[in-house]
Amino acid sequence: MNQTPLYMQNTYCFNLDTQAIAQGTDEHGEWIALEQNIFHPQGGGQPADTGWVNDIPVKVRKHPSGQVVVYPQEPLQFEQNATLRTAISATERLQNAALHTAGHLMNIVLKPYGWLATSGHHFPGESRVEFSRMGDEAVPVEELPIVEIQKDIHARLRAGAAVTAWMEGETRLTLIENTEPILCGGTHVENISEITDFFLKSAKVKKGTLRISYHAAYSNR
Ligand SMILES: [Zn+2]
Numbered sequence: 001m002n003q004t005p006l007y008m009q010n011t012y013c014f015n016l017d018t019q020a021i022a023q024g025t026d027e028h029g030e031w032i033a034l035e036q037n038i039f040h041p042q043g044g045g046q047p048a049d050t051g052w053v054n055d056i057p058v059k060v061r062k063h064p065s066g067q068v069v070v071y072p073q074e075p076l077q078f079e080q081n082a083t084l085r086t087a088i089s090a091t092e093r094l095q096n097a098a099l100h101t102a103g104h105l106m107n108i109v110l111k112p113y114g115w116l117a118t119s120g121h122h123f124p125g126e127s128r129v130e131f132s133r134m135g136d137e138a139v140p141v142e143e144l145p146i147v148e149i150q151k152d153i154h155a156r157l158r159a160g161a162a163v164t165a166w167m168e169g170e171t172r173l174t175l176i177e178n179t180e181p182i183l184c185g186g187t188h189v190e191n192i193s194e195i196t197d198f199f200l201k202s203a204k205v206k207k208g209t210l211r212i213s214y215h216a217a218y219s220n221r
Pocket of ligand 1 (some may be wrong): 100101104174184185186188
C-alpha cells in the first residue's frame, strides 16, 4: 500500500487519525509506516518533526524503502487496521517552516548579486544558507550590501507572496509567487507574510563559500 506524504501537501496538518500500512524492525528499533503521513523526516536542511502516535513519542526517519516511518519510543500496541492518532508539535513545525521558507527567500535575493545557494541548514538558532560564486561577475563579499539585502527581504515579507508546491514526476518544486521555482522536499509557510522577526546575523566567507546566518520566526498575524 502506498503512503500519502501529507506533510508535503499541508504544512498545517498537525493531527490526524490514520492506519499503519507496514511495520518492521531495523537498527533504530521498531518502526511503523503510516498510510496518511503528517511527519516530516530530517532532510533538505530541515529538522524532523517532534511527534506522537497514540500519545507515545516517536522518532521520524526516512526508510530505505522511500517511505517515512516512525519509531515509537515506548511500546505501542495496536490491532491490525486500528485507527492511530498521530500528532506533531505545531509550534516547532511552524517555526521550522518559517526558517526554511526564509532560506528560499535568501536564495532568491542573493542571486542577482551573483551568488548561488548551494546548501541550507534551517535549524532553530543555527540557521544559515551557503552560497557559491556564479561567475567572475559575482559581487565581492566585502561589497555585498547586507543592510540593503535585509531591507529587500523585509519589504518582501511585508508585501507577502503565496508559496506553492507541486510534483513533476518524482520531483517536487516549490514557488514563492513572482520568483523562480526551487527543487525542494521541505515544509513551507503558505504565504511569506507569516514569516516574522527576520534578520541577518552574519555573512562570512571561507574557501570561496559565503555563509549567511539568519533568524526568522512564525506569526499568523
Ligand atoms: Zn523548501
